């Protein structure tokens with residue numbers, strides 16, 4: 001096999017015991033890193049060494065490791081999910097970094113995302129927003145035949161684009177105001193673009209936006225950092241759709 | 252204890268309807284006083300919790316994730332089957348039933364499978380009503396594609412993320428009930444044990460993963476929907492947190508474990524690239540619709556794929572199975588890839604890979620059409636491998652993917668432990684010894700939306716004492732909490748020299764070598780000897796970081812690996828005991844001259860359900876005989 005490229009990097013990692021304690025950076029050397037490793041596999045190796053040395057491993061959340069569960073995420077060199085475009089952190093590979101580089105790793109920061117430990121943050125505020133209306137209220141067993149309501153392909157495709165959101169919170173972390181507008185806009189659009197979503201359209205947007213505000217997320221000031229950070233390339237058009245729906249409610 | 256499937260009598264296509272009428276009901280006003288614990292918020296758990304709450308039950312929903320939406324179901328890519336027959340290509344409930352029984356190599360219960368096929372139709376209706384954005388055609392109607400093991404197009408899909416879209420639907424339904432107060436949500440909780448009082452499941456003990464606090468929760472019934480155990484192999488396509496813990500602890504409290512040796516190896520995954528590998532990535536089976544699988548005809552042909560002319564390629568699936576071609580069921584596609592590699596025709600430097608080639612499809616349909624179908628999968632492949640599948644064929648190899656075995660359940664999805672119900676991948680019920688693609692999502696949602704809401708009431712109304720008051724004040728809760736905590740402290744106290752992952756990797760390698768794609772007596776006996784040794788070493792030499800009162804991921808893993816170390820043994824034992832080949836269980840001693848799996852219906856047409864007797868003591872085997880009335884067993888022929 002053509003020998004895999006090996007690099008050495010220095011990590012500056014945010015360490016914080018829990019939400020109450022103050023955090024700080026610690027520095028670790030990651031040596032002999034195979035560039036075909038994923039970023040999280042590199043952290044695994046660092047953690048194995050920390051554990052054997054009797055130290056506390058870096059807490060970071062992850063699960064599917066293939067970019068769909070929305071569990072992973074951190075700021076890497078100032079970018080949510082790292083430097084690559086349109087991927088989650090678990091999909092970033094070490095080939096995106098240079099030999100000798102220093103990599104700064106911090107948690108997603110937002111008032112509505114308290115730190116659990118190190119890089120792991122609590123994003124349940126997003127669940128509470130969904131609970132306020134991010135669904136169509138149909139009870140099990142009530143549904144008509146799936147072909148009873150045809151849906152224009154274009155509307156359905158746009159709804160799918162919006163529904164692709166994995167709820168990782170990168171949009172919030174990237175936003176200068178820590179706004180969740182892209183997250184909420186995506187859900188409002190997903191439902192609002194479909195005929196099934198019409199009956200609850202007004203109350204959905206009102207209730208979700210109200211919950212977003214009360215969770216301490218900021219307002220959207222059109223910086224569009226959210227779209228740039230989104231691993232699923234969710235468009236800011238969804239924010240515009242949300243705003244249109246709010247205006248229609250006639251506050 | 253006798254194993255009674257409680258299948259209703261009568262013709263297979265009438266069983267479920269008549270059973271629904273015959274089952275006892277709980278009066279709507281009384282449901283509010285009944286507590287149900289649902290562990291797991293994947294497709295099975297979320298759909299069950301939401302539907303039970305809609306009926307009026309008081310539901311407590313638990314998951315290990317920070318949010319219910321992160322359950323492993325989210326990773327499903329390819330699609331979900333349903334016998335809608337929208338394409339008018341001859342599909343029907345009966346055909347889906349038939350394909351599933353046959354695909355499972357005649358090791359599933361006919362009545363369960365038929366019910367699944369019936370419910371499949373309603374699942375699509377339900378999901379569309381929830382706003383699941385399934386792919387549509389220009390006319391605005393739903394699109395379908397085909398999957399392995401079927402000759403009709405019955406798979407519904409939402410780009411390459413069907414699982415996420417279905418889960419968002421079920422999660423939405425769950426959150427709706429959370430908002431209404433019908434469901435209380437307990438996230439970041441790991442179930443460590445089940446509490447059995449007077450022979451009935453009456454609650455669970457969990458660890459709060461944030462704080463380490465051990466908590467008790469009581470209920471009138473417990474529903475487990477905690478997923479499969481594929482991570483016993485360490486490397487698999489499962490998410491990292493997938494575990495056997497909940498099922499295993501229930502097993503230790505008396506629930507039988509059925510067919511643990513039935514594991515599915517998925518044929519199209521990205522091959523292992525190094526020792527640091529932490530998991531394997533699936534490339535959806537839907538790719539086999541347009542991709543052609545091949546290897547070089549000559550052993551050790553190291554030319555680049557594009558430099559190998561047509562006449563030097565062997566499209567071995569098309570050659571050996573002309574009528575199904577690249578769409579043979581998973582077990583066959585996997586075994587054939589292994590066979591080619593074993594013969595020295597595997598590609599890449601490791602020789603453990605075959606090609607999946609889209610060149611012909613791109614020429615035929617155009618790059619845009621392929622992109623529309625598989626764009627995100629191609630991107631994912633590129634991101635991981637740094638190779639462009641639009642230009643070079645993908646390299647793929649089989650990997651552990653799904654587990655057909657699970658806790659034994661009767662027709663009502665109740666285990667032999669009264670009050671304990673098991674849904675989704677965690678039970679053993681519908682797929683026999685091999686699951687067809689796009690059928691797990693269907694089963695999870697059938698169990699959760701349509702089966703358990705009917706059958707749980709029958710348990711409550713038909714079982715003396717089921718609705719007696721329960722409370723965590725009962726001494727059994729305290730006792731169970733103490734045991735759970737003692738085990739945690741024991742793990743933390745070892746303070747050895749090897750990490751949890753290191754042990755897990757070793758166990759995984761052993762299982763892959765000896766109890767993986769092909770098994771034989773010698774290898775299984777070796778594993779049976781080695782597992783207890785490894786387990787002993789684990790308990791005397793593992794190093795777990797930190798302490799209990801913390802967000803401690805090292806400790807979480809340790810508990811799960813400790814359970815895999817026990818579970819692995821019954822899995823191997825089951826594989827050893829099953830002296831036949833069927834579906835995903837391939838015993839090298841039992842094959843036809845052409846190397847296909849050879850069943851032994853006379854001696855093994857049964858479910859093997861194991862009873863726990865102690866960690867270092869042999870489990871007891873119970874058998875549930877299987878009867879095939881509507882789909883008479885035949886040799887599975889995909890030629």
Ligand SMILES: Cc1cc2nc3c(=O)[nH]c(=O)nc-3n(C[C@H](O)[C@H](O)[C@H](O)COP(=O)(O)OP(=O)(O)OC[C@H]3O[C@@H](n4cnc5c(N)ncnc54)[C@H](O)[C@@H]3O)c2cc1C
Pocket residue numbers: 290291292293294295296313314315316319321322323324325326327328329330331413414440441442443476477478479488489490493494496497533652653674675676677688689690691692693695
């Ligand atoms: C990569 C991949 C792709 C797939 N694609 C398809 C496909 O296209 N079509 C198809 O039909 N099937 C597919 N499958 C299979 C299918 O996704 C799963 O079988 C199915 O989603 C399992 O659902 P479930 O609800 O049973 O369990 P899961 O979704 O695994 O959910 C388990 C739940 O239990 C919780 N849990 C687990 N242990 C504990 C514990 N100890 N305490 C508390 N909570 C716990 C978890 O938090 C989670 O909420 C795929 C599988 C994989 C790995």
Ligand code: FES
Pocket residue numbers: 061062063064065066067068069070071072073088089090091
């Ligand atoms: S771990 Fe699932 S998206 Fe990264």
